[in-house]
Amino acid sequence: MTFSGSYPKLRKSSKEEIEQMYQRIKQSRALLEQQKGKKRAIENEIYQIEQKVRQLKRLENRHDRALTIVKQVGLQTQQQLEYRLSEQVSLALATVFNDPYELVVEFVERRGKTEADIYYKRRNLRVMPFGFVGGGAIDVGAFALRVAYLMMRQDTHIRPSLFLDEPFKGLKGHEANIRALKLLMNVSNNKKCPIQIITISDERIPREDIIEYSDRVFLVQNNSGVSKVIQL
Numbered sequence: 001m002t003f004s005g006s007y008p009k010l011r012k013s014s015k016e017e018i019e020q021m022y023q024r025i026k027q028s029r030a031l032l033e034q035q036k037g038k039k040r041a042i043e044n045e046i047y048q049i050e051q052k053v054r055q056l057k058r059l060e061n062r063h064d065r066a067l068t069i070v071k072q073v074g075l076q077t078q079q080q081l082e083y084r085l086s087e088q089v090s091l092a093l094a095t096v097f098n099d100p101y102e103l104v105v106e107f108v109e110r111r112g113k114t115e116a117d118i119y120y121k122r123r124n125l126r127v128m129p130f131g132f133v134g135g136g137a138i139d140v141g142a143f144a145l146r147v148a149y150l151m152m153r154q155d156t157h158i159r160p161s162l163f164l165d166e167p168f169k170g171l172k173g174h175e176a177n178i179r180a181l182k183l184l185m186n187v188s189n190n191k192k193c194p195i196q197i198i199t200i201s202d203e204r205i206p207r208e209d210i211i212e213y214s215d216r217v218f219l220v221q222n223n224s225g226v227s228k229v230i231q232l
Contacts (some may be wrong), residue, residue, distance in 0.1 A: 101121060148186055
């Protein structure tokens with residue numbers, strides 16, 4: 001079909017349709033630009049999150065390595081504690097008794113915490129101290145544990161002291177009590193870690209033996225409600 005002269009005039013309805021189409025295209029472009037902006041924002045947010053994830057992974061790896069080091073150091077510390085405690089207490093028990101127990105210390109994890117289990121061992125038989133071991137062995141072990149703690153302290157500027165009220169009240173026999181008294185003297189005179197020990201004794205052994213194995217001995221007498229102290 002051919003036209004001569006000028007183009008035919010568009011109907012008014014056609015103009016309105018074109019205008020409406022143009023507006024819809026314009027709105028679609030605006031919406032598209034909005035969506036592009038949202039897309040860029042989301043992509044930037046994803047990038048930031050990925051960066052944080054990478055940082056957190058690096059931090060997690062550092063924490064894992066640090067935790068491994070802490071566990072290794074903790075294990076070494078526990079092993080040293082097991083050895084030192086066992087050695088000190090076993091040596092003290094061997095000093096006092098003819099057929100001594102040995103101390104066994106084991107560190108275990110319970111409820112997310114580290115706890116120490118303490119056993120007495122003799123001829124491959126391992127028992128809990130309380131209820132299965134005599135009071136004398138428990139008294140000597142308790143004293144040796146206190147000494148071991150004081151010897152492991154880092155503060156060397158102050159001489160440690162022990163105030164003991166009848167520390168070996170469960171110990172039976174004259175010879176064993178003499179050995180326990182010698183043990184006190186040896187610990188007090190230890191050059192590496194001298195410990196000042198003050199004890200209250202009920203004279204389970206003769207007073208002459210107490211004086212022989214002590215630096216100074218004081219006798220406290222109560223007369224009519226008045227205490228009198230005499231140095232022997």
